[in-house]
Amino acid sequence: MPVPHARRRHAPALALVLLLGGAAACTAPDTDPPPAPAGLTAQAGSATTVHVMWNAAGEHDGVTGYRVFEGDRLVRELPAGTTMVDVTGLAPQTGYSFTVKAEDAAGNLSPAAPAARATTPAAKAEDHRAPTAPAVTTARATGPRSAQVTWSAATDDTAVTAYDVYQSGVRIHTAGPSESTTALSGLQPDTVYTFTVRARDGADNSSPDGPPADVTTPPASGEGPNTAPADFTAAASPGAVTLGWTAPETGRETSEYELYVNGKPTTVIQFGAGAVPGGRAEHRLIVTEPAGTVWAVKLRARLPDGTWGSFSAERRITLVA
Incomplete structure (x- = not known):
């Protein structure tokens, strides 16, 4: 009689172990990749650099980082909060094709974003003269999270190859030499931003900042009045x-x-x-x-x-x- 009694006492514990083991075995690994990054662009900034940008992934996508490729070659790995990079060490007067893949916490890679192409300009020997600064900069809010920045053309002794947009001293966008306006997204509602623009030439000489342009994004729907001085x-x-x-x-x-x-x-x-x-x-x-x-x-x-x-x-x- 003592033996059956001992078996009855341990049976529930055994059943619990089997139940937990079965539950663990039913948990499937995460094999679903995040979506491909959107809005990929590539802009030559000098004879040896290209500026690559893309839109940030949504919070629900679970993206933890990005991989940037030039052709089939991995050139940079970046954290999820970084959505632009300068690819350096390139050859002058050469065409390049860039793409980006998103990665999640399980190591799943997204499909490649549609390729963005750029051609580096010719190198200019002993070019140490920076372009002039854009003389005029204006900005306006286009929504609680977006703005448009516009600037006047700069001049250079060789040629302006890019315009860099800065927000409080941090570069946030690069535009082509023929562009004079750009749309910015990913801003915060009810926030004052100060934008400046610098011109850059093929030798990577940057102009001084153009005049600052302030813009205040409106509050999001349901928020109160603007609270910034x-x-x-x-x-x-x-x-x-x-x-x-x-x-x-x-x-x-x-x-x-x-x-x-x-x-x-x-x-x-x-x-x-x-x-x-x-x-x-x-x-x-x-x-x-x-x-x-x-x-x-x-x-x-x-x-x-x-x-x-x-x-x-x-x-x-x-x-x-």
């Missing part, structure tokens, strides 16, 4: 920096602002009771950094609910003695 200015004087802006319309006085310098929070500007500016605000900072130091400055307001609002446009200034 408007018309932000920054001016350096000996030992000081003077900031100016128009307060956002939040429904009540805005007395607190957070200042960022070179991408990092630096100080909180507070206006005391009775001193809160009703429209245009101004604040003077005393600085001790040496002359020639470059600052990129922007700020945001404390909203009535206690959270921080959207950032103002960013301004770059050089400190003076």
Whole structure:
């Protein structure tokens, strides 16, 4: 009798092991590849470089990275957050074909995107002269997540081969030498962006920045009014920096602002009771950094609910003695 009793006691545990084992065995591996990247373009930036760009994958696609190919040759592997790359070390006056494949966490590769082709221009010997900067830059929002940037043509002693669009000092797009406008996507709603454009020649000489163009994307559907300080200015004087802006319309006085310098929070500007500016605000900072130091400055307001609002446009200034 003790033996059957022992068997009855262990039978449920055995059944549980079998059940769990069967469940694990029924889990199929992930073999579904993500969709091919869309919007692939290739633009020669110089005699030896081509700028390749594509649209970011949707969050539901599970993409963890991209592989960039020149013909059948793998030239770069990039994380999911990077959707453009300069392919270097190319030959002048040569045609190239590029494609991109997306990869997911299980290692599945998407089909190749339709190939994008570019031909590098001829190399110019001893070309050290940069193009002129585009004299005019304008920008306008075309939706909560998109904008259009337009610029005037630049000149060069050889030829302009590309225009590079920058957002707060970071290149986000490259256009061809005959283009003067481009559409940008993937922006954030209710956000101020500052765009500049540089011209580039076949020897990879870049012009100075053209004039900055600010654009504010509208809030997405269902969101409230824009919360970014408007018309932000920054001016350096000996030992000081003077900031100016128009307060956002939040429904009540805005007395607190957070200042960022070179991408990092630096100080909180507070206006005391009775001193809160009703429209245009101004604040003077005393600085001790040496002359020639470059600052990129922007700020945001404390909203009535206690959270921080959207950032103002960013301004770059050089400190003076």
